[in-house]
Amino acid sequence: MTSSEHVDLEAFIKGVERRNPGQPEFVQAVHEVAADIFEFIQGKKAYHEYQILRRIAEPDRIISFRVCWEDDKNNIRVQRGWRVQNNNSIGPYKGGIRFHPSVTESVLKFLAFEQTFKNSLTGLPMGGGKGGANFNPKGKSDHEVMRFCQSFMTELYRHVGADIDVPAGDIGVGGREIGYMFGQYKRITNQFTGVLTGKGLEYGGSLIRTEATGYGAVYFLQNMLKAQGNDVAGKTAVISGSGNVATHAAEKIVQLGGKVLTLSDSEGFIHDPDGIDQEKIDWVKLLKTRRRGRMSEYVNEFKGASFTGGGARPWGVKADVALPCATQNELNGADAETLVKNGVIAVSEGANMPTDLAGVKVFKDARILYAPGKAANAGGVAVSGLEMSQNSGRRAWKEDELQGLLLDIMANIHASCLEYGKTGEGKYVDYVRGANIAGFKKVADAMLAYGVV
Numbered sequence: 001m002t003s004s005e006h007v008d009l010e011a012f013i014k015g016v017e018r019r020n021p022g023q024p025e026f027v028q029a030v031h032e033v034a035a036d037i038f039e040f041i042q043g044k045k046a047y048h049e050y051q052i053l054r055r056i057a058e059p060d061r062i063i064s065f066r067v068c069w070e071d072d073k074n075n076i077r078v079q080r081g082w083r084v085q086n087n088n089s090i091g092p093y094k095g096g097i098r099f100h101p102s103v104t105e106s107v108l109k110f111l112a113f114e115q116t117f118k119n120s121l122t123g124l125p126m127g128g129g130k131g132g133a134n135f136n137p138k139g140k141s142d143h144e145v146m147r148f149c150q151s152f153m154t155e156l157y158r159h160v161g162a163d164i165d166v167p168a169g170d171i172g173v174g175g176r177e178i179g180y181m182f183g184q185y186k187r188i189t190n191q192f193t194g195v196l197t198g199k200g201l202e203y204g205g206s207l208i209r210t211e212a213t214g215y216g217a218v219y220f221l222q223n224m225l226k227a228q229g230n231d232v233a234g235k236t237a238v239i240s241g242s243g244n245v246a247t248h249a250a251e252k253i254v255q256l257g258g259k260v261l262t263l264s265d266s267e268g269f270i271h272d273p274d275g276i277d278q279e280k281i282d283w284v285k286l287l288k289t290r291r292r293g294r295m296s297e298y299v300n301e302f303k304g305a306s307f308t309g310g311g312a313r314p315w316g317v318k319a320d321v322a323l324p325c326a327t328q329n330e331l332n333g334a335d336a337e338t339l340v341k342n343g344v345i346a347v348s349e350g351a352n353m354p355t356d357l358a359g360v361k362v363f364k365d366a367r368i369l370y371a372p373g374k375a376a377n378a379g380g381v382a383v384s385g386l387e388m389s390q391n392s393g394r395r396a397w398k399e400d401e402l403q404g405l406l407l408d409i410m411a412n413i414h415a416s417c418l419e420y421g422k423t424g425e426g427k428y429v430d431y432v433r434g435a436n437i438a439g440f441k442k443v444a445d446a447m448l449a450y451g452v453v
């Protein structure tokens with residue numbers, strides 16, 4: 001890169017910072033993408049003239065609204081809800097809904113921005129969006145969650161639709177919450193359409209949607225390893241999180257012959273040197289869904305395991321591969337250095353932006369296999385896209401058909417990353433650059449076709 005191009009990138013990031021004060025997650029996500037895109041668009045006049053990157057980094061619209069609900073003690077509670085519709089150049093807005101006290105406009109803007117590239121990578125016609133509320137479903141009764149979801153949808157319904165914007169689940173939003181929101185949408189509009197994905201199988205959901213993100217992250221890992229003549233079988237894995245993505249990533253690692261050593265939640269992590277096998281994974285799934293318990297309870301059930309509390313993360317445990325599957329910025333530069341020092345050969349992100357910018361630099365400098373979330377965790381939204389197709393066609397596809405499609409989609413995303421991520425340095429592939437450019441190109445070319453809109 002020449003020095004004047006470098007100044008352009010810096011000026012661009014400064015502009016993003018100036019226009020989005022107090023939104024560090026959003027600025028971080030744009031920063032990570034912009035460096036690769038700037039390099040790619042050098043000499044491609046139309047992308048500059050039409051200000052494509054500047055436009056992708058400015059959401060089409062952000063809807064923010066009050067959500068009032070009544071708790072079981074008849075107290076009136078007030079939360080804030082959002083839907084960020086980032087870009088619909090290649091299909092209806094699509095992206096999850098997150099219910100967590102840490103949700104802010106910045107977090108949802110970063111997620112909607114990333115989602116735009118991720119959805120493009122799947123090859124399916126889906127734009128990028130994300131939504132949520134600063135509501136904490138933990139510790140709430142089913143009826144409280146129902147009242148909140150109904151109130152949330154009472155505003156959201158005006159802004160979504162099967163051909164407009166199709167939300168799904170994310171942190172704090174699983175099958176229960178999707179059911180309550182779909183029920184309310186149906187009641188208000190008197191329409192049964194595919195307005196949400198991640199639905200129950202009885203009312204338009206797709207087989208393998210629940211498993212797809214975690215399985216997909218392991219398929220991506222398998223593709224990276226295979227490209228180097230290696231395999232998941234026989235590898236040890238550290239995994240963070242214990243929710244939907246983490247437990248299904250663990251399950252697929254075990255199915256492919258690997259050994260899972262850790263899982264975690266926001267209170268700390270468990271280390272089980274004997275390996276977390278299918279029976280233990282099933283126990284964790286029940287603990288975290290139906291029993292709504294804490295990972296610290298694992299050590300009472302399975303002897304030989306230890307729990308480290310105080311919000312500790314598992315990155316100090318020595319393993320061959322790592323899958324961060326909890327939340328954003330859960331793996332920093334020091335954690336990345338520890339993993340590399342301990343001989344990690346591959347990292348596949350099940351969560352969105354779990355590695356901070358310093359951590360990404362450590363992985364890149366160490367030339368290990370590193371798959372960013374927008375590529376590695378795209379399996380979930382891909383199967384959501386297949387759920388939309390099934391809803392439009394008013395039919396349900398068979399499990400083996402869907403499993404085959406998920407495998408193909410993950411292999412295609414891997415191939416797209418290879419196409420744009422090859423570095424000329426032996427076998428080293430920059431998967432971050434590959435994912436950024438491949439995801440950007442399709443959206444950018446559609447935007448060029450539309451002119452200035």
Ligand code: NDP
Pocket residue numbers: 102169170171172173213241242243244245246264265266267325326327328330350351352377378380381
């Ligand atoms: P879940 O709500 O099922 O699980 C989240 C897990 O992460 C829990 O173990 C939770 O612990 C932990 N966690 C949440 N917030 C924090 C925090 N601030 N610090 C430490 N741990 C935390 O969510 P999912 O598994 O669905 O999502 C996990 C990640 O994967 C998110 O980044 C999400 O955006 C991403 N993702 C999810 C997809 C999906 O299909 N579900 C699709 C693509 C990406 P605790 O129980 O203590 O809260």
